[in-house]
Amino acid sequence: MKLKLVLLSLFLVTSSQAVDLATLARHQLVLPETVLAHASELDFTVEQESKLKAYADEMKPKINALETTVRDEQSKLEQAIKVPDATVEQASPQLDKLLAAESVLKHAQLKVLLELRDMLTPEQREKALALARKESEAKQPLEQRVKAKANRLRAAFDELGIPPAEVLKAKGAGIEERVRGGEFAEAETKLDELAKEVGIDEPALEVPSDFSKFETGNTDLDVLKQRYESVSENAKDVVSLPMLKALIKGRDALEKAKAAEDVDAVARILTWAEGVLSITP
Numbered sequence: 001m002k003l004k005l006v007l008l009s010l011f012l013v014t015s016s017q018a019v020d021l022a023t024l025a026r027h028q029l030v031l032p033e034t035v036l037a038h039a040s041e042l043d044f045t046v047e048q049e050s051k052l053k054a055y056a057d058e059m060k061p062k063i064n065a066l067e068t069t070v071r072d073e074q075s076k077l078e079q080a081i082k083v084p085d086a087t088v089e090q091a092s093p094q095l096d097k098l099l100a101a102e103s104v105l106k107h108a109q110l111k112v113l114l115e116l117r118d119m120l121t122p123e124q125r126e127k128a129l130a131l132a133r134k135e136s137e138a139k140q141p142l143e144q145r146v147k148a149k150a151n152r153l154r155a156a157f158d159e160l161g162i163p164p165a166e167v168l169k170a171k172g173a174g175i176e177e178r179v180r181g182g183e184f185a186e187a188e189t190k191l192d193e194l195a196k197e198v199g200i201d202e203p204a205l206e207v208p209s210d211f212s213k214f215e216t217g218n219t220d221l222d223v224l225k226q227r228y229e230s231v232s233e234n235a236k237d238v239v240s241l242p243m244l245k246a247l248i249k250g251r252d253a254l255e256k257a258k259a260a261e262d263v264d265a266v267a268r269i270l271t272w273a274e275g276v277l278s279i280t281p
Contacts, residue, residue: 029113030120030128033182038131042124051119059112066105073098135182142184149191150175156200156241160248165239168198198241205246208272211253216267224267228254231273238277246276 035042035052044052077094080086117125153172157164164172171194178187195201208214217227238244250273257265 028125028129030117030125031132032112032116034128034132034135035116035120037135038128041131042120042128048119052116055115055119059108063105063108063112066101066108070098070101070105073101142188146179146184146188146191149188149195150179153191153195153198153200156198160241160244162244162248165237167237168194168239198239199243200241202240202242205242205276207246207249207253211265211268211272214268214271214275216264217271219263219267221263224263224270227267227270227274231270231277234277235273243276243279247273250276 073094077091077098080091080094083090120128157168163169171190175187175190175194178184178190218224235244235247238247250269254266254269254273257269
């Protein structure tokens with residue numbers, strides 16, 4: 001029994017993603033994670049377990065492939081709209097491809113949900129739905145708290161106007177995966193860890209109003225360009241919000257110095273930024 005349920009979980013974890021839960025509730029469909037979480041209470045027969053495992057083995061790679069296609073099309077759309085002069089005519093075909101891929105995925109997921117429903121007896125379906133409703137009511141306060149914390153983190157980086165470091169994107173994707181899977185307690189723990197890591201509640205770093213106390217260093221134009229590119233590249237890996245806010249203010253001062261063609265001022269600001277970046281984030 002336990003071995004079969006472990007194998008079954010390979011399928012159950014993936015099959016409900018991207019499906020609207022409100023729609024599922026209206027149509028009285030049983031979510032795969034509900035079946036997995038309450039397998040013992042639902043009293044599967046040996047024949048049901050065998051049928052569920054065979055179906056999991058068949059559908060899991062198909063669903064995974066469709067999910068990969070959706071992610072690929074979404075990435076292509078993101079790249080298309082990043083082009084500064086992108087037009088509706090240029091971006092719309094890629095949007096159509098993404099919507100088409102999502103449609104194929106959702107139809108496949110709906111097929112899985114309907115066929116999963118038909119593998120359960122009426123009594124098992126009713127019991128599963130009752131258990132799901134009970135869980136949903138118990139999770140609601142936690143779910144709302146998780147979403148509020150996630151929105152706060154997202155808003156903090158949106159306010160900066162720059163994309164977060166790749167390591168933060170990866171951690172955010174992992175948290176979203178837990179939320180989609182209904183693992184709200186785990187998601188909240190990871191969100192709290194991430195909030196501490198980025199210093200969301202820490203005070204902002206002080207940015208000098210006058211950079212004249214900093215050394216210029218090498219002011220050769222080619223060297224300054226290399227220093228600027230190095231600072232810009234290293235800043236992409238910064239995860240600390242206080243540090244990023246300070247660097248953005250420094251960037252604004254740098255742009256003013258560049259506009260004034262003040263080479264020494266540019267060099268001094270770069271020296272300050274290099275010092276900031278030398279601090280462990």
